[in-house]
Amino acid sequence: MSDIMRPIPFSNLMDWVLTEHETQGSIFGVRKMVTANKEGALPIFDEKIETPFGPAAGPNTQLAQNIIAAYVAGSRFFELKTVQIMDGEELSACVNKPCITAADECYNCEWSTELEVPQAYAEYVKAWFACHLIAREYGLGEPDGFVFNMSVGYDLEGIKSPKVDAYIEGMKDASGSEVWAECRAWALANLDRFEHVDADFVDAIPARVSNSITESTLHGCPPDEIERIATYLITEKNLNTYIKCNPTLLGYDFARARLDELGFDYIAFDDKHFLEDLQWADAVPMFERLIKLTSERGLDFGVKLTNTFPVDVTRGELPSDEMYMSGRTLFSLTIELARRITEQFDGRLRISYSGGATIYNIRSLYDAGIWPITLATDVLKPGGYERMSQIAGEFDNLDGRAFEGVSLEAVTKIQADSLVNPLYRNPLRKLPSAKVPGGVPLTDCFTAPCRTGCPISQDIPAYLAAVEEGRFEDALSIIIERNALPHITGTICPHPCGKSCERAFYEPEGAQIRASKLRAAREAFATVLPKLQAQAGKVASDKNVAVVGGGPAGLAVAFFLSRAGVPVIIFEAKDSLGGIVRHVIPEFRIASADIDADVELCRAFGVEVKLNARVESVDALKAEGYTDVVVATGAWLPGSAGLAEGAEMDVLEFLEAAKKAPETLNLGTDVVVIGAGNTAMDAARVAKRADGVENVRLVYRRTKAQMPADEEELDFALADGVEFMELLAPVSLADGQLTCNVMKLGEPDASGRRAPESTGETVTVPATTVICAVGERIDASLYEGAGVEVDRRGRPAGVATGVEGVWAAGDCRRGPATVVEAIADAAEVARAIANVDFNHYADANEQLDVESYIGKKGSLCRDKANCMHTRCLGCAAVCEVCCDVCPNRANVAIEVPGVEKHQVIHVDGMCNECGNCAVFCPYETGRPYKDKLTLFWSGDDMLASENDGFMRLADGKFSVRLAGEIRVVDVDDASCGLPETVRRTIAAVRDSYGYLFVE
Structure with a gap:
């Protein structure tokens, strides 16, 4: 594969545009073409822009087609990719590939056009000419409603070189260039392909492509060189000039502290660039001098905030030693620099903005007086250029007013929000990481990664589509094909499917998979259950199955087998079905009514149940005539934190008592929960509600980012007033104090995981009660009595235990696991015992309405209360x-x-x-x-x-x-x-x- 880009001749470029628009209704893949509000166009550089945003100098302004795609998506300010004396093959040799990764914060290791300077010039002229033709032909806006802004770097000698100088002069007046003649000749020769373009219009396209420039200051450029360049561009080239500032103006200590505060402590950098780059003390008087200089010449001066931020490669992000960071991690730094500059210059210094701009903040930036605004990271994410189409909608009510200054009050408010808004904090929930195994197929590659991420391969796109259309009975029928517990999983499933959901690149929550499942279950349960019950009594098997345990695994086994016509009886040691979910998980997490509904569902086909029936021997059941025995007894034996002194309470024992007889608890004032899983979060929240308890603390030997619990469960606990104490390892309990070793994270191992290590220090935590929420164990006595071999944790080899007719499912097979994993075991047991087929609705995932999903591309959930119900992007179909x-x-x-x-x-x-x-x-x-x-x-x-x-x-x-x-x-x-x-x-x-x- 060659990494050489081949610029497209103008004739091919325009043929592509016109033909694709005619046949596909799109231009370079952009279907959501934007018609700008012409009346609200904003004056800038004696020109005007119909929207105050566009692509930043970067990958989205390198080629003509990139600029055209951005234009039709609503952009009207284009900061063209930087040109410098080093170009073409010489520059490409310095750029390691791949060079961009934009999964969360964006990193890149390229910095200016990889084309030769004359090629870059030709691309920009072609784009300029094409955008004029497109504007007129398709009525997308006034042909003079957009601006091209040059970007050059990085030293005065290079900028004065013949090829860069020719570039600047050619952009100021392209009329004498070969590429201008090429564009004009093609347009005049092809007027018959247009309805609204004539020869007079073609001849009227202005040859002044740009009269403004952004000076790109590579890290380490001395302040006197920066000023010399700007002075040259202003006085010799007569250009409206911006200087691109680096975040290093904030100082190393501030930048390090701010990123740490927001949870980005893993981003590594030292103070080198901060010491070498432009300093605040030098920048302020320089900007004052340049403001005066441009004012004397009737030109505009401003600053571009900010350049990307140089950081170290530590996790193999890109094949280089250093890379440049952008995106949401840069937002809080950039807006703080904007605040300082606004305060210093009383709002009179114009700020062009780039540094984490998105649909969520771009209007507030504009309203504060910060514009134009350019984007790079945001449009490198799924949705791409069509994210700009939505952003354009934020500016359909512009009033055409010129720049009137930047509001310090408004910028300060944005800056304060950047410290608390989850958009700018490192989430404990990580972006999609569980991908479909293997490489992408040569053809027919569309797939639903959520299904692969789901332990039961739930037909997620199919049921989400049914929910979206209000077909709740269809949705529930699709769900229960593979999922026997839709109410329970619709409430407490940790939704591993979400770890693969492409929608999570749009919003942190991803598609509303779990919520939609619960909605379908509640809406359609009363209709679906009688239809299932009408099928009860059919026997289509010579099997007779005993299920030991009536928790999620046992219920699911019973459901799948009885639906297939296999007689099933459940033996449950307690007085009701539901297992851990029924007896342990608090009511505020899941309502008893939802558990009841799933129990009814699992019994719909005539499953027999014996309560208060503890089974002591598998062989005894076989002797009664059961052909198969499924052990689904859970993991109820207590774990231990290994305290050298003092007593700890088992978390399951505590939660069961709290649910059934809370009056029996006497926890004292200070409760400590050891652990950081979902069960630990439940225990902490329940303890917080107990009589007499004043403080509840979670103690965990790792950090929040490494905890096994879902982030939302921690958020709930924190909202309830629980205190999370990370990097503490409990040692002993005495005299109402829990002594803990203070831990630190060691260096990453080959997998990138950082193990906790003791610092040698200890702290004490007030503790009248310590609840251990780690390491629940399996009672292996049933296995051992049946001759099943188990490992040191009491687990059999798999659902097939190795003993004929003896099966295992759920926690007693895996150790403490999730409900959906228990259902997966149940399905495997059903396949093995009765050859049950779960593929009835598999094709429904492929038969989705492609156009409806295409219409969702690029549209982020701007107002969550009014978003589409499921937000599914239909990956299986498109x-x-x-x-x-x-x-x-x-x-x-x-x-x-x-x-x-x-x-x-x-x-x-x-x-x-x-x-x-x-x-x-x-x-x-x-x-x-x-x-x-x-x-x-x-x-x-x-x-x-x-x-x-x-x-x-x-x-x-x-x-x-x-x-x-x-x-x-x-x-x-x-x-x-x-x-x-x-x-x-x-x-x-x-x-x-x-x-x-x-x-």
Whole structure:
């Protein structure tokens, strides 16, 4: 694969735009095209912009198609990618690939255009000309309603060099350039392809592409050099000038403390750049001098806040030693610098903003007087350029007023919010990490990673679609095909599916999977249950199964087997069914009515139940005629914190007593809960509600970020007043004091995990009661009596225990686990005993309405109260995330006749191997820029690559490489030897997407 980008000739560029718009209703993949509010256009640099935002100098302004995509999505201010004297192959050799990863905060190790300077100039001129034509033809706005802003760096000598100087002068007046003549000639020769563009309009397109510039200051540029450059651009080039400032102006101590405060202590950097970069004491008088200088010449001066932030590579994020950070981690730093500058200059110094701008803060920035605003990280995430389409909606009511200063009060308010708003804090909940195993397939790659992340492979997209449409009975029917406990899992499931949900790249909550399940269960239960009960009594098996234990695992086994016609009886030692969920989990976590509903559901097909029936022997049950015995007894034996002195209370014993007889508890004033799992959170919240308790503290030997509990459960506990004490390891309890070793996290091991190590210090924590919420154990006596071999933790080898007719499911098989894992065990038992098939609704995941999901792309949940119910993106039907996140538009989704799913084509000539598509691909080792069927524009490029792909030949045939073998084929010949989907895909590109071929 070559990482060389091939600029597209203007004729091909415009043919692509016009043909794609006519046939697909989109332009470079952007379907949500924005018509700007022309009347509200804002004056800037003696020009005007219809919206005060656009792409930052970076990957989204490197090529003409990138700029066009941003324009049609609503951008009207374009900070063009930086040009410098080092360019082309020389610069590319310095940029390690991949060079971008934008999963959360963004990191990159590239800094200016990888094109040669004359090529970059041509790209910007082509984009300028094309945007004028598009504006007029499609009525997207006034042709003069957008601004191009140059960016140059990084030293005066380089900026004065002939090629950079020619670039600047050419941008000031492009009329004499070859590329201008090319654009103009094509437009005049193709007027018949337009309805609203004529020769007079073409001739009126202004040749002044830009009269403003941003001086990009590479880290370490001395202050006198920065001022010399700015002075030269103002006095010699007569340009409105911004100086890009670095976050290092804040000082090392402040930046380190602020990132630590927000939970980003893992981001590593030293004070080198802070000492070498422009200092506040030098910056203030410099800006005063430059304000005066531009004012004397009738020009504008401002600062660009901020540059990216240099940090160390510590976790293999990118193949370099240092990288540049941007995105939400930069927001609080940047807005603090904006506050300081606003205060210093009484709001009169103009601020151009870039540093974590998103839909959630961009309007408040503008209202504070900070504009224009540019984005990079946000549009490198799923949704891509179409995130700009939504942002444009924030500015449909502009009043056309000029810059009137920056409000210190408003900026201070934004800055204060940045310290408490979860958007800018490191979440304990991590972004999607559990991907679909393996590499992305060459074709038919769309998949639902949530299903793979779910232990029971729940048909999630299918039931979410039914909920979205109000078909609750259908939704519940789909759910209970694989999930016997929809109310319970709809309430307390830790939803591992969410760890794979692509929607979590939009909002932290991801798709509303669990909530939608509960809604379907509650809405449709009364309708579905009688229909299930009507099927009771059928016997379609010679099996007769005894289930020992009526908790989640036992109930699910009974449900799946009885539905298949297998007689089942549950033996439950306690007085009611439900296990841990019934007897231990507090009512405020899950209502008894929901547990009751799932018990009814699991008994719908005639399951017999014996309560207060403790089973002492598996063999005794077999002697009674049961062909199979399923052990589902849970993990009820207490664990231990290993205190050298003092007594600890078992968490399950405590929670059961609190639920059934809270009056029997005497906890004292200070309760300490040892542990950090969901059960520990339950115990802490219950203890907080107990009579006489004043303080509840959670003690954990690791940090919050490493705790096993769901973050939301910790949030609930903290909201209840529980205190979380991390990095403490309990030692002993005496005289109402729990002595703990103070721990620290050691250096990361090969896996990146940091183990806790003792510091040698101790602290004491007030403790009238200590509750141990770690290490609940399995009672292995039933296994041992049946001859089942168990490991040191009392666990059998699997659901098949190794003894014929004896099975295990749930906690007594795994150790303490989740309800959904118990259901997964139950399904495995049902398959083994009765060959139960759970695939009745599997096809429903593939039969989703593609267009409805395409319409959701790029739309973040701006107002959660009014968002769509499920927020599902329908990945099983239409993923296209690699197309969304590619700044160069090098991944293209196409429709292929005779093939159900869209196919993704990778266009080699438009890719520079930035690697961003691999970051978001739902496949574990997926690299769409290397793994997808690739369209090559030339034989040389095809030979320079190892990608499977194709190239059109002069005679209409295609050169195709698959599995390393190149052959020439006629794709109209069904017997040409290509896989059918590949053959049809190539034919579809030729027949319906011919604009993808660039000669």
